[in-house]
Amino acid sequence: MIKNLGSGVGLDVINALKNTDGTIDKVLNYDTNAESIQLGREITAYLEKQNKIRKGIIEYHEKDFMENKEPADIIIRVGIICGLRNRFAKRLLSKDYKQLNTGGKLIVTSSNYHMRSTDPLGNILIQHIGTRDDPYHGWGLNFRLKDTMYEILDKAGFSDIHIYDDGNYPGKEMLPDELLNSVDSLPAKVKGYNHDGFPLRIPPKEILVRGIGYNWIAVGTKK
Numbered sequence: 001m002i003k004n005l006g007s008g009v010g011l012d013v014i015n016a017l018k019n020t021d022g023t024i025d026k027v028l029n030y031d032t033n034a035e036s037i038q039l040g041r042e043i044t045a046y047l048e049k050q051n052k053i054r055k056g057i058i059e060y061h062e063k064d065f066m067e068n069k070e071p072a073d074i075i076i077r078v079g080i081i082c083g084l085r086n087r088f089a090k091r092l093l094s095k096d097y098k099q100l101n102t103g104g105k106l107i108v109t110s111s112n113y114h115m116r117s118t119d120p121l122g123n124i125l126i127q128h129i130g131t132r133d134d135p136y137h138g139w140g141l142n143f144r145l146k147d148t149m150y151e152i153l154d155k156a157g158f159s160d161i162h163i164y165d166d167g168n169y170p171g172k173e174m175l176p177d178e179l180l181n182s183v184d185s186l187p188a189k190v191k192g193y194n195h196d197g198f199p200l201r202i203p204p205k206e207i208l209v210r211g212i213g214y215n216w217i218a219v220g221t222k223k
Contacts, residue, residue, distance in 0.1 A: 158220025165213025
């Protein structure tokens with residue numbers, strides 16, 4: 001049982017599910033954005049018809065992620081604690097700890113200091129998303145150190161904690177270049193958009209691959 005809390009469309013888990021060799025009973029996606037939920041359902045139906053994923057394995061719930069109560073083996077929180085102060089992040093992850101089965105894992109991400117110091121433009125853009133009318137009312141990111149991420153998970157009860165970044169994580173070397181250095185076109189395909197005549201141009205690999213991670217990826221286990 002996997003819970004993706006604050007999932008948005010849920011492409012991260014969908015793409016993992018297409019390539020897994022494990023046994024997955026159910027994926028529960030929680031998000032309050034109706035448009036994202038609808039697109040996620042359309043993508044799921046599209047993949048089910050192509051027999052790329054098992055029918056009924058993915059569910060979407062248009063609810064606040066605080067409303068989830070199901071026990072789980074994996075809980076995923078991508079970007080959720082970025083805007084939370086450390087004590088509130090710890091409180092939220094403590095709730096996840098209680099809902100995990102013994103041996104279950106939490107996967108949580110948070111922005112790190114490289115995003116602030118190495119990519120100032122991205123930093124400004126992210127913090128002002130959706131604030132066109134009031135550019136000073138942005139989403140305040142917390143640029144955490146690795147030790148801080150470890151401390152948050154430790155205080156929430158987790159053990160066997162491993163912390164990576166999005167420029168260096170297990171299995172990256174196994175992924176093909178076209179997956180690492182491209183844009184996911186699955187949503188466009190599902191919506192019937194044809195961009196063959198106007199392909200998206202992205203910088204070459206030697207420019208994109210800088211070995212710098214802008215987000216922490218932390219994994220903790222409930223023993």
